[in-house]
Amino acid sequence: MKIVFTLLFGVASLTASPTTYHGYKLLSVKPRTHEEAQIVQHIVSSWLLDQWSWAKTPGAGVDVLVPPRLVHRFRNTLGRRHIPVTIKINDVQTLIEQQVTNHKRSHTLPRKFDHTDYHELDEIYSILDGSVADFPALLSVYSAGETYEGRDIRVVKVSTGGSKPVIWIDCGIHACEWISTATCQYFLDQLTAGYGNDSQVTTLLDSYDFHIMPCTNPDGYVYTWTVDRLWRKNRVPNILCHGVDCNRNFDSDFGGAGSSNNPCSDYYSGESAFSERESQAVRGSIEALPDVRMYFSLHSYAQLWLTSYGYTEQLPANYDEQYRVAGVSVRALEAVHGTKYNYGNIADVIYLAAGSSADWVYDSAKVQYSYGIELRDEGDYGYLLPPEQILPTAEETWAGIIAGINAI
Numbered sequence: 227m228k229i230v231f232t233l234l235f236g237v238a239s240l241t242a243s244p245t246t247y248h249g250y251k252l253l254s255v256k257p258r259t260h261e262e263a264q265i266v267q268h269i270v271s272s273w274l275l276d277q278w279s280w281a282k283t284p285g286a287g288v289d290v291l292v293p294p295r296l297v298h299r300f301r302n303t304l305g306r307r308h309i310p311v312t313i314k315i316n317d318v319q320t321l322i323e324q325q326v327t328n329h330k331r332s333h334t335l336p337r338k339f340d341h342t343d344y345h346e347l348d349e350i351y352s353i354l355d356g357s358v359a360d361f362p363a364l365l366s367v368y369s370a371g372e373t374y375e376g377r378d379i380r381v382v383k384v385s386t387g388g389s390k391p392v393i394w395i396d397c398g399i400h401a402c403e404w405i406s407t408a409t410c411q412y413f414l415d416q417l418t419a420g421y422g423n424d425s426q427v428t429t430l431l432d433s434y435d436f437h438i439m440p441c442t443n444p445d446g447y448v449y450t451w452t453v454d455r456l457w458r459k460n461r462v463p464n465i466l467c468h469g470v471d472c473n474r475n476f477d478s479d480f481g482g483a484g485s486s487n488n489p490c491s492d493y494y495s496g497e498s499a500f501s502e503r504e505s506q507a508v509r510g511s512i513e514a515l516p517d518v519r520m521y522f523s524l525h526s527y528a529q530l531w532l533t534s535y536g537y538t539e540q541l542p543a544n545y546d547e548q549y550r551v552a553g554v555s556v557r558a559l560e561a562v563h564g565t566k567y568n569y570g571n572i573a574d575v576i577y578l579a580a581g582s583s584a585d586w587v588y589d590s591a592k593v594q595y596s597y598g599i600e601l602r603d604e605g606d607y608g609y610l611l612p613p614e615q616i617l618p619t620a621e622e623t624w625a626g627i628i629a630g631i632n633a634i
């Protein structure tokens with residue numbers, strides 16, 4: 227995850243001993259002026275800190291992960307300039323242990339969906355196998371490719387038969403964003419349990435096929451369970467460090483703003499567009515489908531419903547229409563648990579991010595409704611969203627997706 231750590235302790239990480247975050251704090255910094263924001267950015271980049279969130283407007287906080295040896299200095303440096311700093315997570319390792327170490331693996335792999343906890347990859351795939359066995363007429367699984375480490379990148383097709391227009395959903399392209407992977411499992415559960423029982427789901431499946439990629443980056447996901455809970459990229463070996471940010475590897479202004487050509491960066495775009503198995507898998511599956519109507523890529527965190535573009539401040543030709551449908555989704559989402567979302571184009575609402583899947587899908591695969599969704603929360607827990615929030619997060623997101631589909 228962190229450049230400093232990887233460079234200094236690269237040898238340790240080769241032996242795959244778990245990365246620990248004892249004493250690491252997630253601090254929220256609130257610069258009030260442009261000048262203060264620049265000071266914060268300078269400290270973050272020169273101290274090689276790991277920034278978890280970005281502010282589009284001064285006054286909004288940014289979340290920064292600070293190692294114990296720098297916590298005091300960080301707070302003093304900003305305190306002297308009267309820039310407010312508050313603690314969001316007091317000890318990152320404690321939260322990680324609650325989620326990873328305490329996850330009691332049952333002796334037999336689960337075969338049913340469970341939204342009370344996060345699950346390891348083999349558990350997720352076992353649950354999928356169980357569902358296919360339970361709903362053979364509705365579910366089928368196909369492989370979209372194999373990762374560098376030889377893991378299957380699976381797609382679940384939910385179809386009542388024939389060939390209908392497709393809704394595509396992928397989850398977990400960024401390994402540490404566990405709520406994304408968990409939310410895809412909830413969608414599959416809703417679709418299978420709901421067909422014939424829930425009128426909304428039945429109508430949806432009478433009109434559309436769903437293709438859902440529940441874990442787009444399996445190598446990275448396994449690594450977050452075994453070695454580094456905060457790992458983002460895939461696990462290909464580069465010369466100095468591991469991993470490519472798969473959401474910088476698509477052919478949408480590849481290598482442009484918001485991506486890095488440093489293999490040790492969390493935003494490393496890779497050697498060339500589509501150099502990675504994971505982005506190839508998404509491209510290949512989508513290109514194989516004749517009529518994809520909507521694309522959703524689930525991320526965390528920030529509570530945003532994003533449209534293209536990420537690589538430019540310019541707007542797609544049908545922006546007004548995509549924005550309208552995003553608004554419908556966000557209002558439906560908010561109605562479920564009152565969670566507040568912002569929506570709009572990636573470049574305006576979050577930051578410039580070239581090479582993302584959503585932009586490639588819109589520009590090249592010509593899918594007219596292409597959304598990147600940043601799920602809960604707003605940084606109270608960040609990537610370490612407690613398992614108690616899986617169900618409410620998934621419920622509200624599902625409501626947003628259904629409303630969006632019904633609005634096109």
Ligand code: 0X9
Binds near residue numbers: 403526582585598
């Ligand atoms: O930087 C990213 O790739 C996304 N943010 S994240 O914190 N999840 O890494 C934002 C990019 C926009 N989202 C999509 N294009 N899906």
Ligand code: ZN
Binds near residue numbers: 403525
């Ligand atoms: Zn992400």
